[in-house]
Amino acid sequence: MRVTMIGSGYVGLVSGACFADFGHDVVCVDKDESKIAALLEGRIPIFEPGLDQLVATNVKAGRLRFTTDLAEGVKDADAVFIAVGTPSRRGDGHADLSYVYAAAEEIAHAIRRFTVIVDKSTVPVGTGDEVERIIRDANPQAEFAVVSNPEFLREGAAIDDFKRPDRVVIGGDDARALEVMRQIYRPLALGRSPIIEMSRKAAELTKYAGNAFLATKITFINEIADLCEKVGADVQDVARGIGLDNRIGSKFLHAGPGYGGSCFPKDTLALLKTAQDNEAPQRIVEAVVAVNDNRKRAMGRKVIAAMGGDVRGKTVAVLGLTFKPNTDDMRDSPAIAVIQTLQDAGATVRAYDPEGTEQAKKVLDHVDYCDGPYQAMEGADALVIVTEWDAFRALDLARVKSLLSSPVLVDLRNIYPRDAVEGAGFTYHAVGR
Numbered sequence: 001m002r003v004t005m006i007g008s009g010y011v012g013l014v015s016g017a018c019f020a021d022f023g024h025d026v027v028c029v030d031k032d033e034s035k036i037a038a039l040l041e042g043r044i045p046i047f048e049p050g051l052d053q054l055v056a057t058n059v060k061a062g063r064l065r066f067t068t069d070l071a072e073g074v075k076d077a078d079a080v081f082i083a084v085g086t087p088s089r090r091g092d093g094h095a096d097l098s099y100v101y102a103a104a105e106e107i108a109h110a111i112r113r114f115t116v117i118v119d120k121s122t123v124p125v126g127t128g129d130e131v132e133r134i135i136r137d138a139n140p141q142a143e144f145a146v147v148s149n150p151e152f153l154r155e156g157a158a159i160d161d162f163k164r165p166d167r168v169v170i171g172g173d174d175a176r177a178l179e180v181m182r183q184i185y186r187p188l189a190l191g192r193s194p195i196i197e198m199s200r201k202a203a204e205l206t207k208y209a210g211n212a213f214l215a216t217k218i219t220f221i222n223e224i225a226d227l228c229e230k231v232g233a234d235v236q237d238v239a240r241g242i243g244l245d246n247r248i249g250s251k252f253l254h255a256g257p258g259y260g261g262s263c264f265p266k267d268t269l270a271l272l273k274t275a276q277d278n279e280a281p282q283r284i285v286e287a288v289v290a291v292n293d294n295r296k297r298a299m300g301r302k303v304i305a306a307m308g309g310d311v312r313g314k315t316v317a318v319l320g321l322t323f324k325p326n327t328d329d330m331r332d333s334p335a336i337a338v339i340q341t342l343q344d345a346g347a348t349v350r351a352y353d354p355e356g357t358e359q360a361k362k363v364l365d366h367v368d369y370c371d372g373p374y375q376a377m378e379g380a381d382a383l384v385i386v387t388e389w390d391a392f393r394a395l396d397l398a399r400v401k402s403l404l405s406s407p408v409l410v411d412l413r414n415i416y417p418r419d420a421v422e423g424a425g426f427t428y429h430a431v432g433r
């Protein structure tokens with residue numbers, strides 16, 4: 001199949017490389033010239049484990065190419081995937097669909113034969129109808145069908161998620177389009193991944209409902225963690241105790257500084273807007289959004305309390321800036337609110353992240369960015385672990401203690417055993433333990 005991805009970011013580039021690896025003929029298009037220039041030179045513009053190798057192999061095999069020329073990329077395609085960003089619209093939290101609609105308009109003028117237009121971006125219910133209308137208006141002769149195919153991959157494990165998904169969701173009712181989609185995903189069907197077909201609207205809503213449910217699970221355990229701290233229980237015991245119940249499941253039950261990232265914050269907000277517009281309020285998700293918003297700065301205040309309540313003139317070492325490990329993505333990372341809260345209270349922040357520093361510099365000012373974890377700790381009054389990169393799981397505690405001016409460790413990801421840290425002479429603060 002000839003597949004074109006419009007948008008070569010985290011989703012478009014990973015999906016495109018994986019489709020090429022399945023044997024399809026793939027063109028990845030992006031309007032960002034620097035991104036395409038990097039890809040043409042063999043450089044990967046994002047950090048995603050294994051992606052450099054996958055891209056290189058498929059480029060070499062002649063199955064994957066890159067262009068800024070959308071019309072050229074689209075004209076011979078069997079399927080054109082829209083994988084552009086859908087950030088929160090400034091001001092009201094609705095999904096900003098301007099990139100999706102602009103892509104649809106450009107695609108409309110470029111198609112030459114029956115083409116399946118696949119919405120892979122996360123978009124509110126009814127967006128497929130609007131994309132269809134835009135294409136029809138722009139090119140009344142065009143032969144096409146619009147399908148929804150939301151993406152569930154996780155950054156940091158994106159290739160594995162794409163190649164071994166829990167399920168693939170395809171929404172649409174055009175028989176020719178569904179056949180093209182089945183051909184594209186055939187390698188996954190052969191590997192026994194469930195491919196489920198449904199209406200376009202159900203597929204669009206499935207993505208939001210899934211993310212809202214996961215955000216709810218995280219927020220639920222975070223509130224239980226707060227209760228654990230008050231009553232003297234360990235949230236990790238409680239999470240294990242409930243997670244082994246098959247009806248609940250153990251994933252997404254790790255207490256921490258609140259969810260962030262490129263999806264949950266904007267997708268929960270967009271779901272609330274859709275719910276309001278349709279007069280079907282989602283009270284649970286409303287509570288989740290409010291609780292999570294409050295939590296991020298509360299974690300900054302937790303650090304201040306751990307340091308005796310006053311951080312003016314003090315220095316805090318922060319390990320981990322990205323919203324989770326194994327990505328360079330800083331979008332809505334809890335580290336932003338934690339660091340800003342500390343800075344607002346008068347602290348100086350020294351920080352280290354294995355991959356996120358360049359992105360962090362775009363969103364966090366006045367941070368002293370360091371080249372390694374131990375460098376960040378030199379002379380600091382406390383150490384805070386915000387993101388659980390593997391590199392932070394086995395720090396040399398004796399060395400840490402010798403570098404800090406006072407031995408305070410705030411572990412917002414619960415990656416250290418209390419006994420070991422206290423045994424090494426630290427004051428240890430975790431979440432819900």
Ligand SMILES: NC(=O)c1ccc[n+]([C@@H]2O[C@H](COP(=O)([O-])OP(=O)(O)OC[C@H]3O[C@@H](n4cnc5c(N)ncnc54)[C@H](O)[C@@H]3O)[C@@H](O)[C@H]2O)c1
Pocket residue numbers: 006007008009010011012029030031032035070083084085086099102103106120121122123151152153154155262263
């Ligand atoms: N990042 C994730 O983990 C993830 C997971 C599942 C779903 N999603 C969804 O997938 C979509 C894309 O997310 P992302 O993280 O890949 O975004 P991204 O910002 O990394 O990439 C989007 C790319 O689209 C390009 N683009 C925008 N308009 C274009 C146009 N008209 N023509 C060509 N290129 C254009 C941009 O230059 C950018 O490179 C979003 O709707 C997101 O919610 C993301």
